[in-house]
Amino acid sequence: MSSQRTEKAVIARDLAIYYGSKPALEGVTFDLNAGETLLLLGPNGAGKTTLLKTIAGFHDKYEGVILVFGRKPEESRDFISYVPQSFSLNEKVPLSVIEVVAMGALYKSGIVHRKIPEEIIKKSEKALSFVGLEDIKDKPFKNLSGGQKQRVLLARALISDPKLLLLDEPLSALDPSARAEVASVLNKIKKKKGISMIITTHDINPLLEIGDWVMLINRRMIAFGPPDDALREEIIKTVYGPMAKVIKVEDKLYCLTGDFHIHLPGGKKP
Numbered sequence: 001m002s003s004q005r006t007e008k009a010v011i012a013r014d015l016a017i018y019y020g021s022k023p024a025l026e027g028v029t030f031d032l033n034a035g036e037t038l039l040l041l042g043p044n045g046a047g048k049t050t051l052l053k054t055i056a057g058f059h060d061k062y063e064g065v066i067l068v069f070g071r072k073p074e075e076s077r078d079f080i081s082y083v084p085q086s087f088s089l090n091e092k093v094p095l096s097v098i099e100v101v102a103m104g105a106l107y108k109s110g111i112v113h114r115k116i117p118e119e120i121i122k123k124s125e126k127a128l129s130f131v132g133l134e135d136i137k138d139k140p141f142k143n144l145s146g147g148q149k150q151r152v153l154l155a156r157a158l159i160s161d162p163k164l165l166l167l168d169e170p171l172s173a174l175d176p177s178a179r180a181e182v183a184s185v186l187n188k189i190k191k192k193k194g195i196s197m198i199i200t201t202h203d204i205n206p207l208l209e210i211g212d213w214v215m216l217i218n219r220r221m222i223a224f225g226p227p228d229d230a231l232r233e234e235i236i237k238t239v240y241g242p243m244a245k246v247i248k249v250e251d252k253l254y255c256l257t258g259d260f261h262i263h264l265p266g267g268k269k270p
């Protein structure tokens with residue numbers, strides 16, 4: 001096996017993360033190899049955003065070990081792109097789609113430009129083409145659908161050529177067809193760019209195809225493993241209660257943890 005294939009994107013050892021004196025999340029131990037995708041599942045307040053922000057280097061009150069490509073998170077920012085749960089734009093400043101994407105590169109460079117440099121425009125167009133939105137580059141960002149906005153944010157995260165992409169609830173507040181659209185772009189990022197990803201989600205089903213690993217947390221790490229191992233019904237029930245189910249239909253795993261509507265092949269009922 002080449003050293004490239006075994007390069008570690010993230011290593012965590014007995015990580016405990018604090019806001020005050022009590023840990024918000026503890027007992028987190030895992031490895032993520034470069035190019036792999038980890039799906040981070042847990043109920044409200046479980047600590048998903050807290051873990052993502054700590055890996056991104058935005059929160060440093062922790063004990064234990066956390067390394068991103070061998071460095072402390074705060075020394076790794078150059079090769080991490082973090083897409084927060086809600087992206088707020090001042091709608092009084094009417095930014096076009098391409099300007100929102102270009103901001104990803106301008107922000108990372110730390111240089112304030114009056115006019116977006118041509119090379120950044122070119123990179124932004126390429127990133128928009130990758131997510132299938134080159135045709136609407138001049139439209140106002142605020143007029144886009146939820147799924148299109150999320151794809152623009154993915155393009156924005158990609159233009160700094162990250163080695164690790166951290167995505168907080170990229171599917172939240174989207175309808176099922178927009179969820180499938182965004183999940184398919186994430187799949188393309190994994191397959192074509194080989195970027196390591198950590199994705200938090202309440203609804204793991206649209207993402208299961210791209211997850212190499214699943215971590216279930218609820219203020220502590222409950223399970224970590226390949227999807228078939230981590231998503232066992234007896235484990236899921238300890239977090240989501242006795243109604244939670246894990247089923248397999250046509251060899252695909254479905255995890256039923258809430259009251260969202262799930263579409264099974266052939267219209268079968270869970």
Ligand SMILES: Nc1ncnc2c1ncn2[C@@H]1O[C@H](COP(=O)(O)OP(=O)(O)OP(=O)(O)O)[C@@H](O)[C@H]1O
Pocket residue numbers: 019020024042043044045046047048049050051
């Ligand atoms: N800045 C903060 N200061 C103090 N406590 C915080 C802070 N941010 C989060 N917490 C607490 O840490 C715990 C984990 O919160 P976190 O936002 O990481 O959960 P989450 O799994 O992302 O939840 P959700 O799915 O609702 O977004 C919660 O109890 C929350 O109240």
